[in-house]
Amino acid sequence: MAFRLKLVPEKTNFDFFKHQVVTFGVSVVMVIASIILVLTMGLNLGIDFRGGTTIRTESDIPVDVGAYRQAIAPLNLGDVAITQVFDPNFRADQHVATIRIQAQDGQEAISPETQGQVLDALKTVNKDVKITSTESIGPKVSGELIWTAVWSVLAAVFAILVYVWLRFEWQFSVGAVAALVHDVTVTIGIFSLFQFRFDLSIIAALLTILGYSINDTVVVFDRLRENLVKYKKMPLREVMNLSVNETLSRTVMTSGTTLLALISLLVLGGDVIRNFVFAMTWGVIVGTYSSVYVAKNIVLFIGLDRNKETKDPSEKFFDNGDVAAD
Amino acid sequence: MLQISLWKRVLIAVIIAAGLVYAVPNLFYNRVATHNDAVAAETRTGSLTPEQQAAKAGWPDWLPSDIVNLGLDLRGGAQLLAQVNVDEVYKSRVDALWPEFRKALADERATLGSIRRLRADPGVLKIQIGNADQIQKAVQIAETLNAPVSSLTGVGQKTLKITTEGNDLVIQLSDAEKGATDDRTMQQSLEIVRRRIDAAGTREPTIVREGSDRILIQVPGASSAQEIKQLIGTTAKLTFNSVIGTTSNPNQATGANEEIVPSGDQKGLYYILDPVPVVTGEDLTDARPDTDQNGYPAVAFRFNASAARAFGDYTQNNIGKPFAIVLDNKVISAPTIQSHIPGGSGIITGRFTVKEATDLALLLRAGALPASMTFLEERTIGPELGADSIKAGKLAAGVGAALVVVFMIASYGLFGVFASVALGLNIALIFAIMSVIGSTLTLPGIAGIVLTMGTAVDANVLVFERIREELRIAKKPARAIELGYERAMSAIVDANVTTFLTAVILFVLGAGPVRGFAVTFLIGIITSVFTAIWVTRLFVSLWFARRRPKELVL
Numbered sequence: 045m046a047f048r049l050k051l052v053p054e055k056t057n058f059d060f061f062k063h064q065v066v067t068f069g070v071s072v073v074m075v076i077a078s079i080i081l082v083l084t085m086g087l088n089l090g091i092d093f094r095g096g097t098t099i100r101t102e103s104d105i106p107v108d109v110g111a112y113r114q115a116i117a118p119l120n121l122g123d124v125a126i127t128q129v130f131d132p133n134f135r136a137d138q139h140v141a142t143i144r145i146q147a148q149d150g151q152e153a154i155s156p157e158t159q160g161q162v163l164d165a166l167k168t169v170n171k172d173v174k175i176t177s178t179e180s181i182g183p184k185v186s187g188e189l190i191w192t193a194v195w196s197v198l199a200a201v202f203a204i205l206v207y208v209w210l211r212f213e214w215q216f217s218v219g220a221v222a223a224l225v226h227d228v229t230v231t232i233g234i235f236s237l238f239q240f241r242f243d244l245s246i247i248a249a250l251l252t253i254l255g256y257s258i259n260d261t262v263v264v265f266d267r268l269r270e271n272l273v274k275y276k277k278m279p280l281r282e283v284m285n286l287s288v289n290e291t292l293s294r295t296v297m298t299s300g301t302t303l304l305a306l307i308s309l310l311v312l313g314g315d316v317i318r319n320f321v322f323a324m325t326w327g328v329i330v331g332t333y334s335s336v337y338v339a340k341n342i343v344l345f346i347g348l349d350r351n352k353e354t355k356d357p358s359e360k361f362f363d364n365g366d367v368a369a370d
Numbered sequence: 371m372l373q374i375s376l377w378k379r380v381l382i383a384v385i386i387a388a389g390l391v392y393a394v395p396n397l398f399y400n401r402v403a404t405h406n407d408a409v410a411a412e413t414r415t416g417s418l419t420p421e422q423q424a425a426k427a428g429w430p431d432w433l434p435s436d437i438v439n440l441g442l443d444l445r446g447g448a449q450l451l452a453q454v455n456v457d458e459v460y461k462s463r464v465d466a467l468w469p470e471f472r473k474a475l476a477d478e479r480a481t482l483g484s485i486r487r488l489r490a491d492p493g494v495l496k497i498q499i500g501n502a503d504q505i506q507k508a509v510q511i512a513e514t515l516n517a518p519v520s521s522l523t524g525v526g527q528k529t530l531k532i533t534t535e536g537n538d539l540v541i542q543l544s545d546a547e548k549g550a551t552d553d554r555t556m557q558q559s560l561e562i563v564r565r566r567i568d569a570a571g572t573r574e575p576t577i578v579r580e581g582s583d584r585i586l587i588q589v590p591g592a593s594s595a596q597e598i599k600q601l602i603g604t605t606a607k608l609t610f611n612s613v614i615g616t617t618s619n620p621n622q623a624t625g626a627n628e629e630i631v632p633s634g635d636q637k638g639l640y641y642i643l644d645p646v647p648v649v650t651g652e653d654l655t656d657a658r659p660d661t662d663q664n665g666y667p668a669v670a671f672r673f674n675a676s677a678a679r680a681f682g683d684y685t686q687n688n689i690g691k692p693f694a695i696v697l698d699n700k701v702i703s704a705p706t707i708q709s710h711i712p713g714g715s716g717i718i719t720g721r722f723t724v725k726e727a728t729d730l731a732l733l734l735r736a737g738a739l740p741a742s743m744t745f746l747e748e749r750t751i752g753p754e755l756g757a758d759s760i761k762a763g764k765l766a767a768g769v770g771a772a773l774v775v776v777f778m779i780a781s782y783g784l785f786g787v788f789a790s791v792a793l794g795l796n797i798a799l800i801f802a803i804m805s806v807i808g809s810t811l812t813l814p815g816i817a818g819i820v821l822t823m824g825t826a827v828d829a830n831v832l833v834f835e836r837i838r839e840e841l842r843i844a845k846k847p848a849r850a851i852e853l854g855y856e857r858a859m860s861a862i863v864d865a866n867v868t869t870f871l872t873a874v875i876l877f878v879l880g881a882g883p884v885r886g887f888a889v890t891f892l893i894g895i896i897t898s899v900f901t902a903i904w905v906t907r908l909f910v911s912l913w914f915a916r917r918r919p920k921e922l923v924l
Binding site: 047048049050051054055100102133159174175176177178179180181182184185192195196199200203204207208211244245247248251252254255256258259260262263265266267270290291293294297298300301302303304305306308309311312313314316317320321324 | 443451453594595596745746747748749750751752754755758759761762763765766767769770771773774777778780781782783813814816817820821823824825827828831832835838839842857860861864865866867868869871872873875876878879880884887888891923924
């Protein structure tokens with residue numbers, strides 16, 4: 045017998061509902077905690093959403109955040125946030141900092157003079173400092189981007205709701221969407237908790253999480269649909285348990301490969317996209333959890349009308365050639 | 371059966387081969403990029419420097435030479451989002467109406483009484499009529515000057531909105547005309563910006579209209595957005611000069627009052643011009659495509675009052691002679707004066723096609739920016755940061771791929787090898803498609819590819835797990851494999867359609883780098899379904915046909 049790495053034994057019989065009060069409870073608590081966090085601590089919005097300027101500096105000698113702050117203070121630019129950036133990819137003599145300046149009154153984008161002044165001020169601290177990138181976004185664009193972001197997340201959730209409803213039962217689509225709302229809320233919550241920068245790329249990550257999580261949920265639902273036809277007399281709860289157990293190996297495998305890819309990106313992919321990748325990594329973990337512990341609990345809670353004809357799982361979107369022909 | 375029909379096998383092989391061939395240029399990125407630059411230079415100038423010839427020879431012509439565009443965040447450069455203040459044009463349009471209306475109304479002074487322009491908001495012409503009871507008469511006269519809108523969308527509508535306010539006549543552009551004007555303003559601005567940036571010789575700038583009144587400008591390699599701003603800010607210099615003669619020798623000796631200016635469209639042709647312009651582009655108030663009395667395409671233009679007088683006198687004295695329209699020290703057109711042109715407006719005829727006439731009108735109007743621009747967003751990314759990002763992205767992708775491959779092979783053995791080869795082909799297909807459709811790879815796009823590596827194996831995992839299950843209920847290998855593919859299909863389809871939906875939304879609503887992520891993610895979903903379902907299946911079926919194993923360990 046050849047060696048096979050098996051993270052999940054061949055046949056499992058976990059009762060995923062055994063601790064449902066705890067598991068579902070944890071999810072509910074995390075969602076509520078996330079909402080409270082966002083309401084009380086708010087989000088560390090990037091300039092995409094509130095306008096302003098980010099300047100990235102690089103120098104050979106270590107960054108002195110205090111000295112930078114003092115040097116920039118006389119320019120009266122309002123709220124200025126300076127953070128030092130660390131990354132395993134940096135050379136030993138590569139010291140990076142980002143400086144975020146709030147949107148200036150009456151200006152759509154930062155004026156060339158301001159940018160020059162900031163550079164001059166920093167040069168008094170460290171004459172070799174270089175600006176490697178600047179980004180400036182006016183309040184008009186940032187206001188629009190907020191709405192684009194909100195709309196895109198809502199549109200994605202709605203599209204999934206409709207699709208799952210068409211392909212499965214409405215109860216499934218409620219369950220799936222509950223899982224998605226859970227994933228998105230908890231991800232936003234962790235960004236609020238750690239005050240990580242929340243910008244447009246995080247919205248992209250949220251949408252990717254939606255896509256990933258629904259992928260996972262749909263695979264479980266697909267099996268559930270199949271088993272509902274197969275085991276007509278088995279109680280719903282047991283059919284669900286069976287379906288999750290049968291797909292568990294696949295769930296773990298796919299989460300495993302996705303996390304392997306994401307973690308290498310998180311560690312080695314550079315600091316520019318670290319927040320983005322962090323959101324996705326976290327989302328994959330939460331999304332996997334929610335498809336096992338949230339989506340189907342909601343379906344069980346609502347209940348299914350099992351006498352009704354189940355939608356035909358073999359309904360094909362495209363011709364599958366020889367296999368179907370046999 | 372497990373067999374895949376011959377034509378399908380051939381089709382799969384052809385797609386894979388095409389994918390590999392079109393992905394290959396990306397492995398030799400710099401060589402292909404310089405080759406493409408040299409080819410572009412050759413079609414533009416007709417000749418090559420020795421370095422360019424070497425660059426051209428660096429990549430064979432018969433191989434595909436499309437490569438993915440690197441986004442600004444990877445190659446460094448500057449990006450600006452400018453809003454064109456289109457409203458400003460309304461004001462100059464309306465101001466230019468006043469002399470015409472004054473004249474028309476003054477002809478009826480006997481009934482209307484005194485005529486006076488009142489102070490009003492920009493873009494509004496307010497005329498006070500002495501005899502308030504004759505206001506309807508004034509409206510009638512004004513309406514005679516109200517021309518129909520000359521745009522496809524505004525058919526049947528008038529250019530002006532003429533209303534009354536007590537004994538004042540209020541004239542402004544109609545909504546249809548405003549729309550048409552905005553469109554023209556945007557076209558002009560785009561054209562000017564494009565020519566300004568091209569003039570600086572930067573490589574492959576992207577200048578596109580965004581929404582109704584915005585322009586997105588991306589200039590790879592620019593060291594700062596400020597530089598681009600200054601470039602766009604410079605005014606175009608347009609002059610009308612009298613032509614003394616033509617020559618093919620750019621270094622011909624000239625008199626004190628002569629200068630040599632090259633032709634813009636004919637190589638080797640040079641004009642000898644009087645350096646003192648008759649009129650300049652600053653005096654031009656409008657230029658638009660028109661037709662001459664014979665119905666041939668022409669360009670109508672209009673000067674302001676003082677230039678109109680100068681131009682009138684000049685044309686009267688020079689009928690039959692050519693004059694040159696010089697833009698940025700290039701003669702863009704040298705038409706012959708057909709007749710005396712009084713009143714500061716006229717048409718330029720020539721053997722124009724409709725497009726040429728439209729372009730020339732655009733060029734003439736493009737003399738200076740029609741309206742000021744507000745910069746809403748600017749980004750500059752240094753080339754070092756871009757290079758660092760590429761390096762980090764490559765490393766992460768390599769390590770990620772290696773980990774996934776090890777994990778898959780450890781879990782599924784030979785089938786894991788099949789899935790890994792399919793994964794490699796998948797990445798090649800993503801690059802091939804991106805190269806051919808000319809999409810842009812950004813840093814988030816690299817993240818999308820890495821993410822695709824993780825998720826692409828999902829379809830295989832679904833199938834393999836299903837095969838395992840079927841084997842467990844003591845099915846023969848052939849039957850188990852067959853059922854595995856068949857029964858996993860609905861899960862694969864549903865899972866990928868939902869993911870696809872979110873990726874489409876991401877693409878439609880996302881901007882900039884986020885869209886770059888959506889592109890790779892979208893393409894990745896399509897290619898991964900193809901490779902997982904068809905390519906690995908082909909491998910499995912070929913392997914099975916050769917070995918005919920009695921039992922299968924998966």
